[in-house]
Amino acid sequence: MSSDPKIEGYKFKPGYSGMAADTASDQTMFKGVHWGKAMMWIFLLSDTFIFSCFLISYMKGRASTPVEWPNPSEVFALNAFGVPVPLLLIAIMTFVLITSSGTMALAVKYGYERNRKMCGWLIIATALGGLTFVGMQVFEWSKLIHEGVRPWENPFGAAQFGSFFFMITGFHGTHVSIGVIFLFIYAYKTFAGHYDEGKRGWFTTMKGDYVEIEILGLYWHFVDLVWVFIFAFFYLW
Amino acid sequence: MDEIKKEQTTTHKIGIYLWIWGLLFVLSFFSYMVDWYQFQGLLRWSLILFFMFLKAGLIMAFFMHLYWERYALVNVLLWPMTAIACFVGLMVAEGKYTLFSRLFYFFVGGG
Amino acid sequence: MSEDFNENKTIQAQSSETISGGETGVAPDIDYVRPAELSDQDLYHGHTFITKWVFCQDAKVIGVQYFLLATFTGIIGLILSWLMRLQLGFPGAAGFMTAEHYYQFVTMHGMIMVVYFLTALFLGGFGNYLIPLMTGARDMVFPYVNMVSFWMFFVAVGVLLASFFVPGGPTGSGWTLYPPQAILEGTPGSGMGIILMCVSLILFVAGFTMGGLNYLITILQARTRGMTLMRMPLTVWGIFTATVLAMLAFPALLVSALMMTLDKVLATSFFMPTILKAGEVLEYGGGTPILFQHLFWFFGHPEVYIVALPAFGIVSDLISVHSRKNIFGYRMMVWAIVVIGALSFFVWAHHMYVSGMHPWFGFFFATTTLIIAVPTAMKVYNWILTLWRGNIRMNTVMLWCLGFIVTFVNGGITGIFLGNVTVDVPLSDTYFVVAHFHMVMGIAPLMVIMGAVYHWFPLVAGRMLSEKLGKWHFWITFLGAYSIYFPMHYLGFIGVPRRYFEMYDSPYITSAVGMNEFISTAAFIVGAAQFILIYNIVVSLKMGKPAGKNPWQANSLEWLTPSVPPEHGNWGDKLPVVYRWPYDFSVPGAKEDFIPQTTPPSEVVETEVEKT
Numbered sequence: 001m002s003s004d005p006k007i008e009g010y011k012f013k014p015g016y017s018g019m020a021a022d023t024a025s026d027q028t029m030f031k032g033v034h035w036g037k038a039m040m041w042i043f044l045l046s047d048t049f050i051f052s053c054f055l056i057s058y059m060k061g062r063a064s065t066p067v068e069w070p071n072p073s074e075v076f077a078l079n080a081f082g083v084p085v086p087l088l089l090i091a092i093m094t095f096v097l098i099t100s101s102g103t104m105a106l107a108v109k110y111g112y113e114r115n116r117k118m119c120g121w122l123i124i125a126t127a128l129g130g131l132t133f134v135g136m137q138v139f140e141w142s143k144l145i146h147e148g149v150r151p152w153e154n155p156f157g158a159a160q161f162g163s164f165f166f167m168i169t170g171f172h173g174t175h176v177s178i179g180v181i182f183l184f185i186y187a188y189k190t191f192a193g194h195y196d197e198g199k200r201g202w203f204t205t206m207k208g209d210y211v212e213i214e215i216l217g218l219y220w221h222f223v224d225l226v227w228v229f230i231f232a233f234f235y236l237w
Numbered sequence: 238m239d240e241i242k243k244e245q246t247t248t249h250k251i252g253i254y255l256w257i258w259g260l261l262f263v264l265s266f267f268s269y270m271v272d273w274y275q276f277q278g279l280l281r282w283s284l285i286l287f288f289m290f291l292k293a294g295l296i297m298a299f300f301m302h303l304y305w306e307r308y309a310l311v312n313v314l315l316w317p318m319t320a321i322a323c324f325v326g327l328m329v330a331e332g333k334y335t336l337f338s339r340l341f342y343f344f345v346g347g348g
Numbered sequence: 349m350s351e352d353f354n355e356n357k358t359i360q361a362q363s364s365e366t367i368s369g370g371e372t373g374v375a376p377d378i379d380y381v382r383p384a385e386l387s388d389q390d391l392y393h394g395h396t397f398i399t400k401w402v403f404c405q406d407a408k409v410i411g412v413q414y415f416l417l418a419t420f421t422g423i424i425g426l427i428l429s430w431l432m433r434l435q436l437g438f439p440g441a442a443g444f445m446t447a448e449h450y451y452q453f454v455t456m457h458g459m460i461m462v463v464y465f466l467t468a469l470f471l472g473g474f475g476n477y478l479i480p481l482m483t484g485a486r487d488m489v490f491p492y493v494n495m496v497s498f499w500m501f502f503v504a505v506g507v508l509l510a511s512f513f514v515p516g517g518p519t520g521s522g523w524t525l526y527p528p529q530a531i532l533e534g535t536p537g538s539g540m541g542i543i544l545m546c547v548s549l550i551l552f553v554a555g556f557t558m559g560g561l562n563y564l565i566t567i568l569q570a571r572t573r574g575m576t577l578m579r580m581p582l583t584v585w586g587i588f589t590a591t592v593l594a595m596l597a598f599p600a601l602l603v604s605a606l607m608m609t610l611d612k613v614l615a616t617s618f619f620m621p622t623i624l625k626a627g628e629v630l631e632y633g634g635g636t637p638i639l640f641q642h643l644f645w646f647f648g649h650p651e652v653y654i655v656a657l658p659a660f661g662i663v664s665d666l667i668s669v670h671s672r673k674n675i676f677g678y679r680m681m682v683w684a685i686v687v688i689g690a691l692s693f694f695v696w697a698h699h700m701y702v703s704g705m706h707p708w709f710g711f712f713f714a715t716t717t718l719i720i721a722v723p724t725a726m727k728v729y730n731w732i733l734t735l736w737r738g739n740i741r742m743n744t745v746m747l748w749c750l751g752f753i754v755t756f757v758n759g760g761i762t763g764i765f766l767g768n769v770t771v772d773v774p775l776s777d778t779y780f781v782v783a784h785f786h787m788v789m790g791i792a793p794l795m796v797i798m799g800a801v802y803h804w805f806p807l808v809a810g811r812m813l814s815e816k817l818g819k820w821h822f823w824i825t826f827l828g829a830y831s832i833y834f835p836m837h838y839l840g841f842i843g844v845p846r847r848y849f850e851m852y853d854s855p856y857i858t859s860a861v862g863m864n865e866f867i868s869t870a871a872f873i874v875g876a877a878q879f880i881l882i883y884n885i886v887v888s889l890k891m892g893k894p895a896g897k898n899p900w901q902a903n904s905l906e907w908l909t910p911s912v913p914p915e916h917g918n919w920g921d922k923l924p925v926v927y928r929w930p931y932d933f934s935v936p937g938a939k940e941d942f943i944p945q946t947t948p949p950s951e952v953v954e955t956e957v958e959k960t
């Protein structure tokens with residue numbers, strides 16, 4: 001978001017001619033993009049390939065099994081007031097994660113406005129959303145395990161259902177959990193004023209800056225983004 | 238000109254975030270409804286994909302600010318997806334073929 | 349702590365002196381270079397032995413660490429290959445060798461050489477040492493992460509080697525680790541061995557990602573003033589593109605390793621079909637083994653270019669410097685590297701022609717595979733045209749480069765054989781494939797590594813390697829390697845299968861017996877010859893001829909540091925400013941036959957330099 005700052009002696013051009021000019025210029029290719037932010041983007045690109053490989057494997061596994069694939073809409077139904085509501089928990093989890101994505105986006109905005117309090121509290125809110133999500137996932141896992149779903153078998157149909165379910169949601173959940181840990185750390189750093197004072201990080205000589213909130217935000221939105229795909233392919237398909 | 242652009246990018250109006258936020262809720266709700274009403278077949282799949290890509294696009298464009306980034310970054314991030322698209326397409330075919338050969342050799346008994 | 353940092357210094361522009369001073373008397377603005385976009389990088393300077401040499405954040409030290417550890421694992425791989433050749437050439441000569449041992453050695457040899465030796469050496473070793481120096485950066489952008497990257501690699505190697513000592517030994521499933529056999533009883537090392545292999549690979553990928561992000565962002569975002577992408581040495585381009593491939597291909601390896609670990613540990617059936625064993629149905633069922641192959645080769649084919657592209661880049665620079673000519677078609681070379689890199693994600697299933705995949709895939713993958721041959725061939729022509737009428741210095745470095753071209757062309761041509769489905773089907777899984785990939789991925793990149801060692805040793809150590817030993821080393825290696833791999837093509841044609849422990853009395857193979865003895869003998873000699881290099885390095889470190897500054901009269905930045913060997917921070921207090929590409933050799937009208945990248949245009953107005 002710190003894009004297009006003023007760069008002495010460099011004239012920004014828009015669109016594709018701008019892309020050509022940026023690429024052909026010296027020093028940096030992504031003009032004005034913080035090193036850490038560029039690094040996070042490339043990391044997320046790599047991570048996208050990881051999740052893509054997971055989902056592609058899932059697709060290939062599901063497409064090639066002659067055994068009945070369990071109907072997710074029934075497997076993930078939840079009894080509310082005595083009636084089974086399909087995908088109820090998953091829907092709530094989706095809304096929680098989107099909510100946390102929204103608070104994160106606002107945290108970034110307030111960070112850049114150097115509104116320390118607002119930024120910090122919004123990060124906390126995001127972290128709490130993440131925690132809720134993980135908590136509900138734990139609930140969902142234990143429910144399924146209780147019903148006899150295991151990574152190696154399940155009572156509803158193809159064994160691969162359980163395998164892919166636990167692996168993919170587990171990998172995503174790990175991402176969420178790591179994100180939550182970092183959210184709390186960054187909330188602390190925000191409140192402590194590290195970004196206002198430009199205090200150096202713990203493992204780097206770089207000075208703290210609110211751009212770090214944006215970098216963290218990229219990761220968090222990515223986690224949400226992946227969930228969009230998992231929701232569509234695993235639960236709805 | 239650079240100054241103006243900077244103003245635009247670093248502090249977006251809060252309204253835009255709230256808008257996107259709302260849209261994401263609505264779209265998630267719609268995709269949930271796809272299951273609720275138990276649409277089946279092609280309609281179901283195309284609706285799922287449509288809402289999915291729309292949500293993903295909104296998150297990337299606005300929450301992750303790609304809409305405001307320069308094309309150099311955007312293109313670097315999006316072009317590699319062609320490799321994934323190719324992988325997906327081929328694995329669709331491969332999955333069908335595996336299923337076909339399983340049914341053919343194990344169940345129909347074509348061997 | 350604060351005295352550990354040199355506080356932000358604004359970069360002193362060399363060009364601004366010329367502008368204001370105007371000492372040269374030429375129109376000042378032809379030397380204009382845009383001012384620095386970023387303030388100078390702060391570095392953490394270690395003071396103790398541990399922070400200076402062990403847990404060190406200096407990319408140059410990390411590069412040397414990577415180099416040494418990769419070489420160490422490479423030597424283990426070499427010893428394994430000796431054991432294999434002993435068995436193949438003289439069956440039964442190694443008394444302890446069983447078929448199981450043989451499979452384990454094949455597997456570990458392959459995996460070590462491809463991943464832990466070549467990849468780590470090119471990207472971790474040369475990448476770390478050369479990227480900041482050649483792009484004019486002070487260090488990698490995140491030195492701490494870079495340091496962790498090396499130590500993850502260290503742990504990954506430790507886990508890999510630990511599998512030699514666990515019950516059942518290391519995995520013996522071939523470096524491709526195909527399930528179901530990789531994790532089924534009856535395959536050596538199907539217990540702890542394969543698990544440790546998967547864990548080690550996952551660690552390697554995680555560690556590499558940390559390093560790779562650093563290389564990419566350093567190249568993209570931390571170049572010095574005047575250093576455009578099209579003024580970077582091809583070495584940097586090769587390493588850069590290879591790193592991009594690694595960032596996008598390793599995920600597939602990570603996923604397949606993870607899923608296989610789950611199949612083994614939790615008895616999931618991702619890759620495991622229903623299996624009948626001695627009349628009994630195993631607990632597995634319903635998985636698709638071919639999915640593993642797709643994932644593996646989605647990683648595996650880019651992986652071969654991860655090894656090849658840095659070699660392409662480095663050899664281009666070496667050829668240019670030692671024939672005193674600019675590289676022919678620099679831009680074409682860059683685009684060829686990028687196009688090869690991009691295409692390498694669309695060809696993977698040419699390794700699976702005989703796997704039983706979808707029958708139509710053969711058309712698609714044969715086409716894409718043969719298309720890759722076009723940019724590859726362009727590169728070969730350009731190397732030759734660079735040499736054409738050059739002022740060639742026939743030193744050791746040049747010999748290695750020529751050796752590379754020959755072996756690479758040889759391997760590339762057999763690649764085109766194998767890319768065609770109908771030709772590949774009978775040749776698949778024979779020694780012809782072994783010959784192909786050793787020529788193209790074993791020997792050719794190794795030649796480049798050797799050339800690069802002779803070329804850059806003076807930079808790292810400040811002393812020259814012995815030319816005389818170097819020439820011995822080259823000729824024994826080159827002729828020996830040819831003796832090893834050229835006959836293998838023939839073995840493949842007569843149908844000798846690869847990965848076989850012994851041929852027993854197959855009558856059609858009798859002509860292979862003598863040939864196998866010959867190959868094995870050559871293999872022992874070539875392997876032993878590598879110790880000439882180690883001896884040369886050890887001796888030259890102390891007693892080599894002092895190199896002085898820029899002994900090869902090269903143009904690229906790594907030779908232009910204020911102190912040689914370069915110190916932490918690389919450039920003293922002034923970052924260099926770049927005015928040209930690194931290939932201004934033998935420019936008509938110039939006083940000397942090379943113009944370093946930092947020479948401003950005003951100093952060479954009378955010459956016909958390329959506009960870059």
Ligand code: HEM
Nearest residue numbers: 652656698699721760763764766767776777781785788789
């Ligand atoms: C002209 C370009 C090339 C073509 C058309 C080509 C084609 C092929 C084909 C079709 C195979 C599969 C053979 C089989 O298993 O039946 C193969 C194997 C292999 N190629 Fe290439 N190749 C080319 C260049 C390279 C390069 C540059 C490298 C590495 C630097 C390389 C490394 C390998 C390796 C390691 C294998 C064997 C993998 C295994 O089965 O264990 N190839 N190549």
Ligand SMILES: [Cu+2]
Nearest residue numbers: 649652698699
């Ligand atoms: Cu290949």
